[in-house]
Amino acid sequence: MPNKSPIANPIHLHRKPANAPTIAIIVRTLNRPHLLQRALRSLAEQKRLPDEVIVVNDGGESVAKIVANYRTLNLQLIENETSQAVLMQAIKG
Numbered sequence: 001m002p003n004k005s006p007i008a009n010p011i012h013l014h015r016k017p018a019n020a021p022t023i024a025i026i027v028r029t030l031n032r033p034h035l036l037q038r039a040l041r042s043l044a045e046q047k048r049l050p051d052e053v054i055v056v057n058d059g060g061e062s063v064a065k066i067v068a069n070y071r072t073l074n075l076q077l078i079e080n081e082t083s084q085a086v087l088m089q090a091i092k093g
Contacts, residue, residue, distance in 0.1 A: 023050040030083065031060035040070045049073060059083040 025043060029036045036055065043050060049072065057063050057079045067077045 020048075022052075023048070024052040024054070025050045026054045026056065028056045028058060029060065029063060030058040033061065033063055033066055036063055037066050037069075040066065040073065040075075044070055044072055052076065054078065056080070 027036065027039050040053070040055075043053060051074060053070075053073045054076045055063065055067055055078070057077070059080045059082045062079065064077060064079070067075050
């Protein structure tokens, strides 16, 4: 299966229509970088890109390199040093 990297070949860079709602996505992760990459790839391939994507790493291994691969998305990375549990991640995001 060919690599569909959003860096090498941005699929969609559609601008938000003036009257469209703002779309913000919070993606929580903990030691599952392959699933984070899959989620971000899916977001990057949407017909309309989200206005903001917040990735919250809940104390697991660093995902900064994965996030850096998706420059077509307006990404913010929050990396917790220790697990904050699901509720605290949602509040922080």
